Amino acid sequence: MGQAGGRTLAGPAPTGVLDDATLVVRAREGDLAAFEALVARYQRRIYQLALRMTANSGDAEDITQEVFLIAWRRLPEVEQAAAFSGWLYRTATNRCLNLLRRRKPLGELDEESMATSTPSADPQRAAQASAQVAALTEALQRITPEQRAVWLLREAHDRSYEEIARIVGTSPQAVRGRLARARAQLAELMSSWR
Amino acid sequence: MALDSTVQGHGLPCGGSVEEVFASAETGRWTEHQLGCEHCAVARRGVEMLNEATLALLDDPAEPPPGLLDRVMTAVRAELRRGDTLDLPALLGPASVSSQAVAVVLRWAADGVPGVRARHCRVEADPENPGAVGIRMGLSVRYESTATVPPMLDEVRRRVAAAMAGQVGLVATRVDLEMVDLWDAEPGGEST
């Protein structure tokens, strides 16, 4: 078979370590394994963004699923293959904002987005962290969805001001302002938590 | 902690601002006023709570539901287009293979060369030569020096042609390679 020369077959790098640009080009040409690697790489981040944006696990799941399905359909249009993650964040953020606009303010916070307990070597520490995340999630629901998006993208997802500006369709300067307001309001909301 | 956001930043009743408290929390240096002021103390508590909760959120244990990946892939498969095909030699009726399927195999063959990541791959039947195809492939290549690249490309060409014969059963009369990207050995990159 193929590998002449008696050398042992040096297995190619598993798709999991390939860079986004390579995976996107492959997926665009119909390579399902490449697309699956992209979904596996980003599903957790996109789900968590949607969960903290909507505070509803069902909505977060629907949005995550939709984002990747749209990604598959729009792959031919994602011009800069390396900018795939930015495209995912933009689509996910817009989906969340659209959903929240249709929803009444302070909509359904479900149990699951609050209860974030996870098996841990230090149950007390884990319970503490879980309670903090729950309090923060609740506080996030009390600022505007636009501020929430900016805060989450910057503080929880480490996106740059320039990228956040592209994602929410404004200027980096406006992003800084929105972020400052979000932080101040969250700090105020958190100051009464114990 | 009543906020007055009409003044510069988010003013506190004492004349200080939340921004200043954030800045002090970052550096760990607090002013005389901040240490003695009750408004600043409340703001400081809020900032510290927020910072701690943010750290906890960075370790967000919330996981997407386990079936999500499969559901996405099932939906994607259902939308898979038939796409281009290549004819295979056969006797009892037409036989063909999806060009996409062949591209997957050829990329796998190219990926086997250390430092090579195959990107686009186009396979076209040679109209004058039944059973023969031409291949055009884009590569992202790890760059060490000008000397290392040509042997790399030769090896890719050899492996791609071998896979075409061994895995697919067609003859590659042409393997055109195009370097579309270069990369340095990077942390977390592939092991060679």
Added chain:
Amino acid sequence: MSAEPVGQDVTTEVRLAVAAAGAARATPGVVRLQPGLWGLVQQLTRELWERATGQCYPDVGGVRVSLGGGAATVEIALVTDARFEAASVAVAAQRAAADAVGLAAGADGPELRSVAVHISEISLTGLLNGAPSA
């Protein structure tokens, strides 16, 4: 079988498809059949079959048999294992399906016009997980 002519054709098509699918699946180098490419089974076909035979519709996804002018055309979509040469697997699956369909059709059944094979995917799983074949 006391079905009307349409039902008769459908039951024959399904019977031949079952034979072709079994033979293709058993061909070395075939990982599985690929449903969906030849169009989904029409609800009508399924209903006609179940009414005529009283049995559950068999799994013939990936295979389509069309009868016309007293002859059968068979189309098979399948996934091959990259440790085998795809073109050889296609030919072997064609031959196996042709034999099985001929047998299932019987002496006074429809003659076989052609067996088309389409490989939709060449699976690398065996290469990536197992030792490469020599």
